[in-house]
Amino acid sequence: MxxxxxxxxxxxxxxxxxxxxxxxxxxxxxxxxxxxxxxxxxxxxxxxxxxxxxxxxxxxxxxxxxxxxxxxxxxxxxxxxxxxxxxxxxxxxxxxxxxxxxxxxxxxxxxxxxxxxxxxxxxxxxxxxxxxxxxxxxxxxxKIVRAVGKAKDRFAEDALRMMRGIRFSAQLDFSLDEEAYLGIESLKESLENVSKERIAVELWKLLASAHPDKVEMFFSTGLAPYITEDFPKIQESGIPKLLPFAPVEKIVRFGLFLRNVPDLARKILRDLKLDRESIEGGSHFAALFSEEEVESPYALRKRIARYGLKMVRDFYEMRLALLHQDEAELYSPLESDLLESKRRTGEIITTKKQAESIVKERLLWITKVESEKNCVSLSELMLSGKDLISLGVSPGKRMGEILQLAFDRVLQEPKENEKEKLISYLQESGLLDS
Known part of the structure; x- marks a missing residue:
């Protein structure tokens, strides 16, 4: 005390x-x-x-x-x-x-x-x-979560207690008492009376726990449709077993949780009335798992420009951790192809080594972007709108297009991020007068 x-x-x-x-x-x-x-x-x-x-x-x-x-x-x-x-x-x-x-x-x-x-x-x-x-x-x-008195009475008083019981089960790694479980099943509809903000707090506390896999009880008890209307579709696609190994960060855990429903991720997070950063970040992180693998440092830098360096690093670190877990938890098209190859040839060890090698290579590319301070955002571009105005370009759509082309040039060739080099490139491309 x-x-x-x-x-x-x-x-x-x-x-x-x-x-x-x-x-x-x-x-x-x-x-x-x-x-x-x-x-x-x-x-x-x-x-x-x-x-x-x-x-x-x-x-x-x-x-x-x-x-x-x-x-x-x-x-x-x-x-x-x-x-x-x-x-x-x-x-x-x-x-x-x-x-x-x-x-x-x-x-x-x-x-x-x-x-x-x-x-x-x-x-x-x-x-x-x-x-x-x-x-x-x-x-x-x-190691059991049991209601004081009759579970139905406690849940009828406060419907949020149903989620809290499951959340305590996850945080403490306890079992949910059978009476409490049955009470949730019978009163699940009353969760409609609870604000989405309060529901989101309980969901996050569970996902942030050491046993986020217990989120499955939201589906088995029938609570899922009352969390958000699209929530049941998460279970249809499978709940990631990797959740307990993910960093305890909202964007990472929500994104990983929703990785099988990337098209619904933004809507689910918005329906939960989460903050803008969590909605944007979580839906982007979920989307990364459905994208094809980048095949070059240039493509990786484009991905970083879109999602941010930290998110892309977290994504590849998660995939590396994934490869150390159950093979059934393969996320990306790349890894699915490797899994199919493994089934045809029986080369289990080779396949895992190949996938791990690819992910480690991408992490090395990310480290190089950091160490060499590559330009991966427009704010880091050494050519600005003011520079273009001084060269006779009027503010507007054309200026934005020119800056994007200059930015893409730097994503392809990081060493070209110098004002004079970029102006020469744009002039040679016919986008600026010589």
Whole structure:
């Protein structure tokens, strides 16, 4: 427990109020994981919390939550803010997402009873130890995600909990309790009540986990059509087994996840209301897997000009990692051709070596582009629009075409990226007056 959390609990107790850390931080502490957040629950009401601490923020005052900022001398591990929430009982959930109202209670157990899963329904005190009325520790030992009480009741209250259960299964590498699984199957349609932004957060947390392959449960439980209308088509094309080995970056993991549906990638990511960078990058990364292999350094530089150096490097590094995995996970037309050749000749080792050699060669080409500082974007071209204006070219479509031709010249011959050489080339090509 960080120093700041203990400071808050001691301060509340000194004022006569019971308090504990609660939820995910207790679960992660038992598992030996570093918690992302440290939440505190207390019998004190929000106005009482605010009277005790000098620096607070009303982050969720209507639900009993106040963020407390501890003094600088109590900050440890860079953690200064803690959410402190009054013991509460949730009212009716009519929108399958939020309670219509909450009421405060004097019972810690009643507060824990409203939580989603047993592994998240534990509290801890420095002296009283772990409070675990729903056997969360036992479920941690069994490596199972089980709902508090009846799974259908928990999911009917908040439909996002269905995705959260699968996400916890992926993050912790736990099994999903059978009752929870059946509960998702029976209430899957209620996910329609959840915003796409919240759905996208849960999907990303799962894909970013050590076991993103558990995304398959979105399909097997029937949740997929309620994530986006095109989501089921991902399973039809196959879920990449390589996901766990990919860098934990949105563009890479979303792109790899959607690599079998490149034509739908942009729409799926847009329907999830992701940020522009993730939509553009993820759809581009997915598209790379459907393109034919580049056969020359010039073609590679054109690909870098279109997609960016980092993305192209990530793509080839993924393909290299791919070749070290199951042969059934061959992505590109090049590798498919090699696989067919292997089937005809039986040359398994030769085929894999050939494919690996090609990918390594492309990575060497990329390294050369970097080391030689090749021009791979218009902004790096040593000829500008101002230069063309000085040579009598008016701004407009023709100027853009001339710059593109000059850029293509440099992509073919990187050493030609000098103003004088490019002007001479354009003059010899009849595009500029001598």
């Amino acid at each position: 960080p120093k700041g959390a203990e400071f808050i609990i001691r301060s509340l107790e000194n004022a006569g109020f019971e308090a504990y850390i609660v939820g995910g931080c207790v679960r992660d502490g038992i598992l030996g994981r570093d918690p992302e957040d440290w939440d505190i629950t207390t019998i004190a009401k929000p106005d009482e919390i605010k009277r005790i601490f000098s620096h607070t923020v009303d982050t969720g005052i209507e639900h009993g939550t106040v963020t407390v900022l501890v003094p600088p001398e109590e900050v440890e591990r860079g953690i200064r803010s803690f959410e402190v929430t009054t013991y509460r009982i949730d009212g009716e959930y009519t929108d399958h997402r939020h309670p219509n109202a909450v009421s405060f209670t004097g019972s810690l157990e009643e507060d824990l009873a409203r939580r989603d899963f047993t592994i998240n329904a534990m509290a801890y005190h420095m002296e009283r130890g772990i409070i675990d009325p729903f056997h969360g520790q036992e479920d941690l030992e069994k």
